[in-house]
Amino acid sequence: xxxxxxxxxxxxxxxxxxxxxxxKKALKENDGDIEKASEWLRQKGIxxxxxxxxxxxxxxxxxxxxxxxxxVGVLVEVNCQTDFxxxxxxxxxxxxxxxxxxxxxxxxxxxxxxxxxxxxSITVTEYITQLVSKLxxxxxxxxxxxxxxxxxxxxxxxxxIHTGGxVGVLVEVxxxxxxAAANEEFQALARNVAMQVAACPNVEYVNVSEIPGEIVQxxxxxxxxxxxxxNKPDNIKEKIVQGRIDKRLKEMTLxxxxxxxxxxxxxxxxxxxxxxxxxxxxxxxRFTRYVLGEGIEKEESNFADEVAAQIGxx
Numbered sequence: 120x121x122x123x124x125x126x127x128x129x130x131x132x133x134x135x136x137x138x139x140x141x142x143k144k145a146l147k148e149n150d151g152d153i154e155k156a157s158e159w160l161r162q163k164g165i166x167x168x169x170x171x172x173x174x175x176x177x178x179x180x181x182x183x184x185x186x187x188x189x190x191v192g193v194l195v196e197v198n199c200q201t202d203f204x205x206x207x208x209x210x211x212x213x214x215x216x217x218x219x220x221x222x223x224x225x226x227x228x229x230x231x232x233x234x235x236x237x238x239x240s241i242t243v244t245e246y247i248t249q250l251v252s253k254l255x256x257x258x259x260x261x262x263x264x265x266x267x268x269x270x271x272x273x274x275x276x277x278x279x280i281h282t283g284g285x286v287g288v289l290v291e292v293x294x295x296x297x298x299a300a301a302n303e304e305f306q307a308l309a310r311n312v313a314m315q316v317a318a319c320p321n322v323e324y325v326n327v328s329e330i331p332g333e334i335v336q337x338x339x340x341x342x343x344x345x346x347x348x349x350n351k352p353d354n355i356k357e358k359i360v361q362g363r364i365d366k367r368l369k370e371m372t373l374x375x376x377x378x379x380x381x382x383x384x385x386x387x388x389x390x391x392x393x394x395x396x397x398x399x400x401x402x403x404x405r406f407t408r409y410v411l412g413e414g415i416e417k418e419e420s421n422f423a424d425e426v427a428a429q430i431g432x433x
């Protein structure tokens with residue numbers, strides 16, 4: 120067997136972006152032939168993966184999966200580096216498959232350890248590594264949310280994806296009777312509530328009673344310190360502040376929003392109307408809203424510099 124020098128390992132690392140130990144193993148398996156070793160790394164899905172792993176991934180897709188019975192639903196965000204890769208069919212298939220697999224996972228770490236749905240011989244992590252090598256971009260399963268109706272609970276989990284996978288919503292709407300859950304009016308309400316959440320980026324809670332006390336106190340402290348109240352008597356100040364707080368809290372809650380399809384009614388009134396139509400008590404239980412890449416600090420780059428760096432790397 121040919122001697123595997125540190126220089127040879129470094130050369131393969133620069134060529135493929137793979138880790139040192141992987142490069143050393145690839146060279147041993149291929150008698151020190153750097154071209155064959157490079158091909159070996161590509162076959163194993165290792166080449167380029169390590170190099171891409173450190174790059175910021177703030178593009179990608181938000182997607183959803185809900186089985187036909189509507190008893191469980193998943194909202195998932197998978198990130199890549201560019202919208203070009205986000206439009207790639209292999210990447211889109213990965214996102215859809217991860218949403219399906221997340222039905223049987225408790226968290227991201229659990230999901231990454233599962234056998235991949237389209238290739239049971241490898242894990243989700245291993246498949247993502249192979250896809251990173253193929254597409255040349257960092258790919259990250261960032262997060263997912265899963266709603267499942269409790270046993271003996273009637274209702275529906277619904278979702279809505281907006282702007283080509285950049286905004287996604289998952290909602291749970293409950294009722295008491297199976298006949299109500301199957302009613303078209305109830306089904307339409309679930310869809311419309313999901314769309315409503317997508318259209319209301321400032322909404323964080325279903326109703327005011329869900330807002331934590333510390334949030335309410337923080338809003339009160341802010342209002343009490345405003346300059347326009349400085350010379351007001353305390354009793355007047357309290358009334359003004361309470362009115363402002365009530366308004367602010369309603370801005371944060373779903374049921375107090377004007378319905379997007381009919382601004383003359385609130386979401387709460389819409390739910391009550393639906394309850395009357397289906398002959399049952401209808402309740403918006405919970406929701407979650409994902410915006411693609413929110414909270415990820417994106418790198419600012421100069422396109423000319425990127426091209427020059429790519430040319431210099433070849």
